[in-house]
Amino acid sequence: MNDAVGTAPGTLPPPGHALTRTAIQVPAPPPELERIPLIANQRSPGWITDKIAGIVEGKTPAWWWWAFIPSVGLLLLMVAMLSYLISTGVGVWGLNHPVMWGWAIVNFVWWIGIGHAGTLISAILFLLRQRWRTSINRAAEAMTIFAVMCAGIYPLVHIGRVWYGWWLFPLPNSNSIWPQFRSPLMWDVFAVSTYFTVSVLFWYVGLVPDLAILRDRAKTKARQFIYGLFALGWTGSNRHWSNYEKAYLILAGLATPLVLSVHSTVSMDFSVSQLPGWHTTIFPPYFVAGAIYSGFGMVLTLIVPLRKLLHLEEIITMRHIDLMCKVTLATGSIVGYSYLMEYFIAWYSGDPYERWTFWQRIFGQYWYGGWAMLLFNATVPQLFWFKKVRRSMIAVFVISILANVGMWFERFMIVVGSLYQDFVPANWGYYKPTWVDVCTYLGTFGLFFTCFLLFLRFLPLIATAEVKGVTPQADPHHPLGGARRKGTVPHGS
Amino acid sequence: MAPSVAKAYGMVAEFDTAADILHAAQKVRDAAFTRWDVFTPFPVHGMDGAMGIRNSRVGWFSFLGGATGYTGGMLMIWYMNAHDYPIVIGGKPMFSPFYPFIPCFELTILLGAFGAVLGMLFLNRLPRLHHPLLKNRRFAQATRDKFYVVIECDDPEYKEAETRTLLEGAGSKHIEIVEE
Numbered sequence: 014m015n016d017a018v019g020t021a022p023g024t025l026p027p028p029g030h031a032l033t034r035t036a037i038q039v040p041a042p043p044p045e046l047e048r049i050p051l052i053a054n055q056r057s058p059g060w061i062t063d064k065i066a067g068i069v070e071g072k073t074p075a076w077w078w079w080a081f082i083p084s085v086g087l088l089l090l091m092v093a094m095l096s097y098l099i100s101t102g103v104g105v106w107g108l109n110h111p112v113m114w115g116w117a118i119v120n121f122v123w124w125i126g127i128g129h130a131g132t133l134i135s136a137i138l139f140l141l142r143q144r145w146r147t148s149i150n151r152a153a154e155a156m157t158i159f160a161v162m163c164a165g166i167y168p169l170v171h172i173g174r175v176w177y178g179w180w181l182f183p184l185p186n187s188n189s190i191w192p193q194f195r196s197p198l199m200w201d202v203f204a205v206s207t208y209f210t211v212s213v214l215f216w217y218v219g220l221v222p223d224l225a226i227l228r229d230r231a232k233t234k235a236r237q238f239i240y241g242l243f244a245l246g247w248t249g250s251n252r253h254w255s256n257y258e259k260a261y262l263i264l265a266g267l268a269t270p271l272v273l274s275v276h277s278t279v280s281m282d283f284s285v286s287q288l289p290g291w292h293t294t295i296f297p298p299y300f301v302a303g304a305i306y307s308g309f310g311m312v313l314t315l316i317v318p319l320r321k322l323l324h325l326e327e328i329i330t331m332r333h334i335d336l337m338c339k340v341t342l343a344t345g346s347i348v349g350y351s352y353l354m355e356y357f358i359a360w361y362s363g364d365p366y367e368r369w370t371f372w373q374r375i376f377g378q379y380w381y382g383g384w385a386m387l388l389f390n391a392t393v394p395q396l397f398w399f400k401k402v403r404r405s406m407i408a409v410f411v412i413s414i415l416a417n418v419g420m421w422f423e424r425f426m427i428v429v430g431s432l433y434q435d436f437v438p439a440n441w442g443y444y445k446p447t448w449v450d451v452c453t454y455l456g457t458f459g460l461f462f463t464c465f466l467l468f469l470r471f472l473p474l475i476a477t478a479e480v481k482g483v484t485p486q487a488d489p490h491h492p493l494g495g496a497r498r499k500g501t502v503p504h505g506s
Numbered sequence: 507m508a509p510s511v512a513k514a515y516g517m518v519a520e521f522d523t524a525a526d527i528l529h530a531a532q533k534v535r536d537a538a539f540t541r542w543d544v545f546t547p548f549p550v551h552g553m554d555g556a557m558g559i560r561n562s563r564v565g566w567f568s569f570l571g572g573a574t575g576y577t578g579g580m581l582m583i584w585y586m587n588a589h590d591y592p593i594v595i596g597g598k599p600m601f602s603p604f605y606p607f608i609p610c611f612e613l614t615i616l617l618g619a620f621g622a623v624l625g626m627l628f629l630n631r632l633p634r635l636h637h638p639l640l641k642n643r644r645f646a647q648a649t650r651d652k653f654y655v656v657i658e659c660d661d662p663e664y665k666e667a668e669t670r671t672l673l674e675g676a677g678s679k680h681i682e683i684v685e686e
Contacts, residue, residue, distance in 0.1 A: 058547055059651035183582060191586035195595050200608035207612040211619045218623055222548075222649070229646035245627070246634035249648045251531075251544040251553050253630045258549055259562035260626035264619055267568075271615045278608055481651075482548035487524055489550060495523025 051145055051483050053327040055493065058481040061328065065223075065477045066230055068323055069470065076322055077466060084462035091456020094449055095170055103173035105449045112432045112444035117171035119424045120454050122279055122300075124164035124461075125205065126420060128212070129272055129301070130308020131157025133340075135215060136268035139261075145336055147479040148329045151223075152319070153312050154216040155474070159464040160311070161209045163457040168201075197281040204278035211271055215264050218257075221247050222478040276300040283427065290370040290431035293358065299351035303420055306344035306390065310416030313337055315465070317410045319474070328475055331404065338403040341416065345394030348423075352391050366436055374430050378443060382422040382430065389419025512685040515638040516542075516658040517669055518645060519678035524550050527653035530676035531556040534655055537672055541661040545639070545654040564625045571621020572614045579610030642684050656684075 052061065098105050108115045131153040138146040169178050181202045185191050192199050224244035231237035247253070277297035284296040313334070320329040359371040375383035393415050396402045403409065434441045468474065485493040521527045524546075531544050535558045544550075544557060580603070587593070588601035598605075627633065639645045639656065648654050655678070657669055666683075673681055 057651065062547075062650045183586065185586075185591070189591060190593070191591055193593070193595065194583045194587050194609060195598065195605045197608075200612075203609040203612040207616045210616060214619050214623055218626075226649040229649045241635065245632045246637055246640070247632070247649075248637055248639055249545045249547060250630075251546060251550070251557060252559060253632070254546065254549040255554050255559050256562045256564050256626045256629045259564040260568075260622045263565060263568045263622040267572075267615045267618050267622070271612070274608070274611060274615075281608075478548045478649075486651075487548055487550065489524040489528040489552060495525030497525070 049330070049332045050485070051148065051330070051332070052480065053330050055485070056327055058484060058486055061481055061484070062226060062477055064325070064328065065473050065475045065480075066226055069227060069473060070230065070232075073470065074322070077470065080462065081466045084459050084466060087456050087459025088463045089459070090452055091166075091459055094453040094456055095166070097449065098170060098453070099175055103171065105447060106171075106453075107444060107446045107450055109442070109444070111435060111440050111442045112429055114171075114428050114432060115444055116425075116446050116450040116454060117167045119421065119428050120457065121164050121167035121171075122424045122428075123307070123417075123421050124160045124167075124457065125208075125279060126276060126300070126304035126307045126424075127311045127417070128157040128160040128164070128208070128308060129276060129304035130310075130312050131155070131160075132208075132212060132215075132268050132272035133305050133308065134312070135219070136265040136272065139265040140269060143336075144483045145333055147476050147483050148333050149312065149316060149337070149475075150479070151216075151219065151472075151476040152315065152468075152474045153308075154212065154219070155465060155468045155472075156311060156315060157212050157308075158209070158216060159461045159468075160308075161205070161212065162464065163461050165205065165209065166457065166460075168205075197278065197285045200278045201282055204275045208271060208275045211264070211268055215268055218261060218264060219476055219479070220472065221245055222249065222257075223473045223476065225249065226477055227473065273301055276304040283431075288431050288435065289364065289366040290374075290427065293355070295351055295354055295358070299348070299355075302344050302347035302351065303390070303423060306341060306348050306394070307417050307420035309337055309341040309344065310413045310420070313341065313409055313413035314417070317406050317413070319469075321406070323469075323474075325475070328480060334406070334409060335400075335403045338397045338409060341413070342394050342397035345390060345397075345416070349391030349395075352387060370431055370434070373434055374426050377430070377434070379426060379430055379433075382426045385422040386419050386426055389415045390423060393419070514659045515684045515686045516656045517664075517666070517673065518639070518642065518682055518684050519655045519657075519673035519676070520644070520647075520680040521653040521655070521676075521678055524653065526677050527655065528552060528556050530655050530673065530678065533672060533676045534657065537663065539657055539661050539663050541658040541664075543656050545645070545648040545656065547649055547651055547653075550653075563629060564622055567625025567628070568618045568622040571625075572618030575613035575615070575617030576610050578617075579613040580606055583609065638684055638686050642682075644680070644682070645684070659683075 056064075106115060106117065108117075131150075134146050134153040135150045135157075138150075168181075169175055172178060180186055180192065181199075183192055194200075221244060224240050225247035228237055228240040228244045231240055277300065280296035280300035283291040284293055286292060316329060316337070317334065320326055356371055359367045362368075373379075375387070377383075393412055396408070396412060402412070429444050433444050481487055485491040488494040488496075490496050519530070521530055527544060527546060528550060531553060534542055535556065544553060546553070583606035584601050587606075592600045594600075639648075645654065655673060655676070657664055657673075663669075670681055
């Protein structure tokens with residue numbers, strides 16, 4: 014083909030040229046079928062690079078400090094609470110017979126559930142070729158990692174004597190006894206630690222080309238060295254991209270069953286037991302749907318203010334928010350269906366204990382928790398059916414927070430609601446958290462937001478190379494990508 | 507280019523658009539070069555075909571990792587719970603392929619993921635903390651929005667004048683020689 018000779022990019026070949034004669038003219042689709050572009054205003058790859066790298070390179074905004082200082086304060090509070098717990102004993106929490114799993118497990122399940130949206134966005138939406146994910150996947154994956162870190166604290170400290178934490182690992186204890194792999198708690202150890210490791214790996218692989226961007230733009234030797242070290246010598250070679258894209262695809266393919274398995278395994282901690290309200294087969298899919306619902310809630314809680322504060326409205330467009338709201342609606346509806354199913358099965362089973370537990374969930378001593386979960390998880394997200402609600406950033410922000418309030422109460426009702434009244438009324442009790450429970454929980458927000466704010470400051474919060482790859486400028490068959498005329502550029506080989 | 511004593515690494519040709527680099531890669535491929543590469547800020551669709559690169563072998567590394575994880579996990583749990591210190595729990599068999607499934611599944615994913623990442627790094631010969639191209643200031647735009655074809659001087663087909671003509675013919679407006 015000699016089409017490259019003598020034609021400037023973007024101009025059409027002269028009439029009578031071989032290309033104009035052989036070109037197959039495809040009429041443009043009607044305007045109502047045109048998709049809203051993923052990046053607004055046809056921003057160029059150069060602009061996108063400057064914009065995202067500029068956040069890391071520019072001056073620290075004042076709001077960042079206003080968020081960072083209280084976060085560090087809360088983080089220190091968490092450290093203080095954990096030190097107090099470890100030095101005193103697990104009794105400083107409100108745990109007592111019959112509720113031996115209190116806020117620790119509620120918060121563990123809650124945090125790890127939040128993480129799930131990040132992997133859904135990065136892996137499942139990647140396999141489904143949802144190209145809009147590129148604008149939000151980096152921040153969502155960071156959220157996953159930090160949420161799993163917050164979650165991981167609880168199982169470790171709730172064992173009471175943390176110095177025996179190594180009994181969770183496949184090592185023989187002092188009596189040469191190995192961990193018991195028939196126990197779902199061991200499954201959970203493997204699921205959560207694999208989830209954390211693979212999430213970090215996935216996140217880092219995605220970061221490598223973007224770290225190379227920061228390395229190549231670095232103004233100081235120190236930045237060049239540090240970013241260069243972590244960029245692993247990435248040059249953008251296509252021979253590298255070829256292997257890289259394959260590795261990324263495989264990671265997405267592995268992370269997809271992984272994320273579905275993690276909350277399923279968490280749910281088996283409950284469902285393998287014989288307790289009413291726990292011993293049910295619906296738990297794995299119900300937990301996964303709830304996890305993704307709460308995770309999308311958290312992504313929206315973070316993204317809605319961020320796109321405003323960092324002026325990213327052209328990269329994280331209204332369409333992105335709209336699509337995330339729709340995922341929230343879909344998963345919220347699955348959660349609502351699961352609630353209906355739980356109540357139906359409790360009634361239909363005819364089991365008096367099962368019926369009692371579910372009756373107590375909404376009319377018992379913790380009635381407010383039962384209604385909160387029904388209202389915030391099954392009812393409030395239904396507002397996302399309305400475009401007006403999906404377009405209102407205030408409404409989206411409020412609903413996203415309510416989603417996580419609701420999901421917290423769901424876990425509270427599952428954990429405490431099933432434990433506080435079991436088979437024998439003589440065993441019944443009432444659980445309430447202590448101030449240490451509350452402060453530890455608040456402290457985990459400190460850990461989460463400290464990590465997240467540091468991530469915003471030092472790493473590109475949007476997958477720059479991936480976003481550039483979904484622009485029309487990156488498409489060699491699009492006029493903006495330099496194609497002479499639609500449909501006339503010869504494909505690969 | 508000023509003449510210099512340092513050994514030349516290769517000829518770098520800059521392109522502005524994804525379509526241009528795709529055509530240039532096809533031309534270089536058809537000219538039977540072997541030691542050459544294309545550098546882009548993001549993967550360009552169809553570039554593997556345009557360069558004549560075969561399907562990546564990363565999958566094999568991942569498969570090896572995953573298979574190791576699954577069999578290793580099964581063997582580990584059989585050894586721990588059925589062989590070295592068997593304990594009867596609820597009258598259940600000492601070993602069955604079902605109860606260890608979840609840890610083995612997780613190990614499959616874990617080692618499969620490590621296989622994919624380490625395999626990718628191995629095939630790419632990364633980490634590599636020094637590269638002649640990274641010293642070139644103009645080449646830094648390869649991670650921003652420019653596209654480059656680099657033909658190494660070691661290539662048997664490399665002849666400075668002819669290679670330059672080829673790359674100019676492919677539409678490059680800026681060609682330079684980068685030193686080792």
